Amino acid sequence: MDKKFLLAAKWILPAWDREPIKDGALLIRDGKIESLGPREELVAQHPGLPVEDLGEALIFPGLINAHTHASMTIFRGLADDLPLMTWLQEYIFPVESHLKGEWVYWGARLAIAEMIRAGVTCFCDMYLFEPWVIRAVEETGLRAALGEGLFDFPSPGYGPLEKGLALTEDLLQSYEKHPRINIIVCPHAVYTCSPETLKKVREIAERHEAIIHIHLSETEDEVQQCLERYGRRPVAHLRELGLLNKSLHIAHAVELTEEEIELLASTGVSVAHCPESNLKLGSGVARIPEMIAAGVKVSLGTDGPASNNDLDLLSEMRTAALIQKGLRRDPTVLPAKEVFRMATEAGARALGFPHCGRLEPGYQADLAALDLETTSLTPVHDPLSLLVYSARAGEVSDLMVEGRWLMREGRILTFDEKETRTQVTLIAEEIQALLRERPTP
Ligand SMILES: CSC[C@H]1O[C@@H](n2cnc3c(O)ncnc32)[C@H](O)[C@@H]1O
Numbered sequence: 001m002d003k004k005f006l007l008a009a010k011w012i013l014p015a016w017d018r019e020p021i022k023d024g025a026l027l028i029r030d031g032k033i034e035s036l037g038p039r040e041e042l043v044a045q046h047p048g049l050p051v052e053d054l055g056e057a058l059i060f061p062g063l064i065n066a067h068t069h070a071s072m073t074i075f076r077g078l079a080d081d082l083p084l085m086t087w088l089q090e091y092i093f094p095v096e097s098h099l100k101g102e103w104v105y106w107g108a109r110l111a112i113a114e115m116i117r118a119g120v121t122c123f124c125d126m127y128l129f130e131p132w133v134i135r136a137v138e139e140t141g142l143r144a145a146l147g148e149g150l151f152d153f154p155s156p157g158y159g160p161l162e163k164g165l166a167l168t169e170d171l172l173q174s175y176e177k178h179p180r181i182n183i184i185v186c187p188h189a190v191y192t193c194s195p196e197t198l199k200k201v202r203e204i205a206e207r208h209e210a211i212i213h214i215h216l217s218e219t220e221d222e223v224q225q226c227l228e229r230y231g232r233r234p235v236a237h238l239r240e241l242g243l244l245n246k247s248l249h250i251a252h253a254v255e256l257t258e259e260e261i262e263l264l265a266s267t268g269v270s271v272a273h274c275p276e277s278n279l280k281l282g283s284g285v286a287r288i289p290e291m292i293a294a295g296v297k298v299s300l301g302t303d304g305p306a307s308n309n310d311l312d313l314l315s316e317m318r319t320a321a322l323i324q325k326g327l328r329r330d331p332t333v334l335p336a337k338e339v340f341r342m343a344t345e346a347g348a349r350a351l352g353f354p355h356c357g358r359l360e361p362g363y364q365a366d367l368a369a370l371d372l373e374t375t376s377l378t379p380v381h382d383p384l385s386l387l388v389y390s391a392r393a394g395e396v397s398d399l400m401v402e403g404r405w406l407m408r409e410g411r412i413l414t415f416d417e418k419e420t421r422t423q424v425t426l427i428a429e430e431i432q433a434l435l436r437e438r439p440t441p
């Protein structure tokens, strides 16, 4: 197959560290970017090549949601205004004990539609019944790093832990060569996984050269529990167990000391910053400027849509930048460029997709376009500023993964969005019925 075409638009922002191109074009061949530059030049170099013109649009590298639990769309709005441990143990875990594969599947499809509308081409997911998320990803065409969430107690997905570990190994083998799916190993947290479990997880990840993804140092409570149980803080705990290395991707990292920041930097651990979930659960604000200054690789995630409560990574960029500026009374910290890097290239690297996150020759044609014929996106002084500080989900008109259109002119092409909403609404009614039978506290 030799599918070759030019994709043109009023603006192209190729990467966090590149200048925008006005009246630009990309040459896309077999799902990859071959070249890019001013439209006139590319058309002259490739006469007769078909041109798809997006017109008044801004093309940017597809965003990368570096931490979520996509299927939790089905629980959006179920329990709000609670701290993490109460939210999890008294509300979410009890309702998750009734989880079924179909719920996870439809929840993931809804999440994928929502992420496409926010310009997300790739996401990192840890959840229960993950094979159903994999099915949704395969059908809808997104790119993803996916893993079955593991904890010591029995899971409604796989039953006893041993089965969860076996499932993880099976998935690692089956999807080894998949072009869009990376299987990752996902122990939930240090308060739900024993040291023995974490050692087994490490062995599996080493055997398959896989990424390990875990919630870490999310709250003061977690640090306190870890100190009481093991006599050390979560970062030191993982160091003792041999997990601190460049294959480790941790979510949150809100509670870090200076020494821990240095240790994460020197061992090559990557962090998924989830500011809106951390704010909503009252967990705190991660020290992102200090981490970046120390050389920690920081990406951006939404966390699950039941603790955020959306999957809008465009707005997440804005929140990430604004909270640091406000907290420090310094508007120069965490500039737009740095936040855009977190939501693109840094996420791609953390999830094992080294040729994503930039629009450059040799990179995947994973991209999205903002509709510039939008009142709140007018005028265009600076495309980067527009993306980070003004754009919201719903203003993305087109999205492509590996050169394949998943959304065109605001219409999702690879699956039925309305059917997905209907199915999730029915699932929500089932959940409400369950809660009426067995009310949560
Ligand atoms: C084992 S599958 C994933 C597991 O994580 C739960 N979860 C969702 N959000 C958070 C969070 O912010 N911190 C810790 N755990 C979280 C989710 O409900 C699943 O049970």
Ligand SMILES: [Zn+2]
Residues within 6 Å of the ligand: 067, 068, 069, 215, 251, 303, 304
């Ligand atoms: Zn999470």
